[in-house]
Amino acid sequence: MTNATTDRIRRADAQRNRAAIIEAALVCLAANPRVSMTEIAHAAGVGRVTLYGHFSSRRELLDAAAAQTISRADAQLAPLDLDGDAREALELLVTSSWRIIDNFHGLLGAAEQELGADRIREHHDQTMLRVRRLIERGQAEARFRSDQPAEWLTACFFAILHGAATEIREGRLSEDAAAKVIPATVQALVSVPAAPGSRHP
Amino acid sequence: MTNATTDRIRRADAQRNRAAIIEAALVCLAANPRVSMTEIAHAAGVGRVTLYGHFSSRRELLDAAAAQTISRADAQLAPLDLDGDAREALELLVTSSWRIIDNFHGLLGAAEQELGADRIREHHDQTMLRVRRLIERGQAEARFRSDQPAEWLTACFFAILHGAATEIREGRLSEDAAAKVIPATVQALVSVPAAPGSRHP
DNA sequence: CATAACTCAAACATAGCTGTTTGAGATACA
DNA sequence: TGTATCTCAAACAGCTATGTTTGAGTTATG
Numbered sequence: 001m002t003n004a005t006t007d008r009i010r011r012a013d014a015q016r017n018r019a020a021i022i023e024a025a026l027v028c029l030a031a032n033p034r035v036s037m038t039e040i041a042h043a044a045g046v047g048r049v050t051l052y053g054h055f056s057s058r059r060e061l062l063d064a065a066a067a068q069t070i071s072r073a074d075a076q077l078a079p080l081d082l083d084g085d086a087r088e089a090l091e092l093l094v095t096s097s098w099r100i101i102d103n104f105h106g107l108l109g110a111a112e113q114e115l116g117a118d119r120i121r122e123h124h125d126q127t128m129l130r131v132r133r134l135i136e137r138g139q140a141e142a143r144f145r146s147d148q149p150a151e152w153l154t155a156c157f158f159a160i161l162h163g164a165a166t167e168i169r170e171g172r173l174s175e176d177a178a179a180k181v182i183p184a185t186v187q188a189l190v191s192v193p194a195a196p197g198s199r200h201p
Numbered sequence: 202m203t204n205a206t207t208d209r210i211r212r213a214d215a216q217r218n219r220a221a222i223i224e225a226a227l228v229c230l231a232a233n234p235r236v237s238m239t240e241i242a243h244a245a246g247v248g249r250v251t252l253y254g255h256f257s258s259r260r261e262l263l264d265a266a267a268a269q270t271i272s273r274a275d276a277q278l279a280p281l282d283l284d285g286d287a288r289e290a291l292e293l294l295v296t297s298s299w300r301i302i303d304n305f306h307g308l309l310g311a312a313e314q315e316l317g318a319d320r321i322r323e324h325h326d327q328t329m330l331r332v333r334r335l336i337e338r339g340q341a342e343a344r345f346r347s348d349q350p351a352e353w354l355t356a357c358f359f360a361i362l363h364g365a366a367t368e369i370r371e372g373r374l375s376e377d378a379a380a381k382v383i384p385a386t387v388q389a390l391v392s393v394p395a396a397p398g399s400r401h402p
Numbered sequence: 403c404a405t406a407a408c409t410c411a412a413a414c415a416t417a418g419c420t421g422t423t424t425g426a427g428a429t430a431c432a
Numbered sequence: 433t434g435t436a437t438c439t440c441a442a443a444c445a446g447c448t449a450t451g452t453t454t455g456a457g458t459t460a461t462g
Binding site for chain 4 (some may be wrong): 010011013014017046047048049051053
């Protein structure tokens with residue numbers, strides 16, 4: 001089984017299994033960045049030897065999973081126009097990205113142990129920077145709270161997204177409900193707080 | 202070296218080392234629930250054999266770390282009077298607990314691999330329930346937003362606290378700054394949002 | 403000061419995981 | 433249908449980490 005073969009000439013079953021392995025890797029890594037290759041194989045419904053037949057090392061599997069995640073992120077995030085109203089831009093970003101950011105999280109965790117996994121880190125850094133820039137712009141325009149550092153608000157953004165992914169993974173939150181609460185929660189995070197003296201109804 | 206010996210009759214150096222090992226375990230587990238015993242020993246400034254001299258297994262060390270965390274939590278959280286104004290109660294809870302909740306997080310992660318680590322899970326569940334009850338009360342009193350499930354707001358509470366701990370651990374947030382932004386962020390999470398039509402300054 | 407407690411380098415055994423090989427059976431495809 | 437690809441059980445090798453033992457040196461304590 002030569003891994004240098006392009007997808008185009010793989011048999012149907014090999015293609016299916018390869019895709020299943022990558023998907024299983026992303027799911028398992030999100031839950032546990034140190035998941036074993038045996039578990040990933042099992043989650044993909046293939047044997048361990050088959051997994052190694054497709055990816056000769058953990059590193060190679062991580063790279064393939066990263067490439068797929070980056071490709072998906074590029075397809076979903078790059079086209080986003082974040083130049084309009086900061087609130088609406090943030091909501092658009094949240095709505096488009098919350099599912100995929102959890103994949104980054106798992107891969108980043110795994111990448112910590114694999115020296116050289118620069119691509120995934122760099123891509124995630126770009127995403128973080130993008131979020132941060134948007135938050136900074138919202139602050140400059142007084143659309144977002146500026147009493148807290150943008151860096152902290154960015155960290156909160158990701159914390160909430162990952163928290164949501166965990167809730168979904170553990171069955172406590174449905175995807176439908178998530179699509180509603182996540183954007184609202186992120187908006188709450190960045191909203192300018194009411195004046196200290198004002199009372200809420 | 203008999204581990205059944207009570208602390209009272211341990212030599213001073215043994216007491217110091219034992220405490221250092223537990224503390225190192227909590228710190229290391231918070232960063233990585235699967236940290237090796239070798240790393241914990243190193244972080245504690247002792248040899249691996251010394252660690253095993255004090256704790257005959259990973260499980261025993263986890264239990265001791267859990268016992269200490271529970272004891273600290275009890276000392277710090279149990280006396281809190283959460284019966285007053287929901288906003289103030291939540292702030293009190295945040296201010297008192299954010300440092301210790303990260304210890305629970307690491308221990309819970311480690312506990313996932315150790316069947317029987319029920320005490321730490323149970324204690325954490327109690328804490329979660331306590332937060333959730335408070336949030337529910339705040340919702341019932343219209344002091345907190347009720348358009349999102351209390352369960353979700355509880356998850357966000359913990360996500361923010363853990364996010365903060367990570368930021369501190371990685372040097373991006375100082376403890377001083379954390380003491381300011383965390384309570385404000387948690388308040389933002391639960392605050393009743395402004396009416397959809399109102400505009401912010 | 404004498405002695406017990408404590409520490410730890412070195413070495414050992416074992417378990418679990420990664421990575422590899424082999425060959426028979428299954429699957430895909432022309 | 434023939435053939436190449438693909439899969440995987442079984443087995444192997446090597447590595448890492450856990451848990452254990454030994455004995456010499458260090459530290460604490462009465």
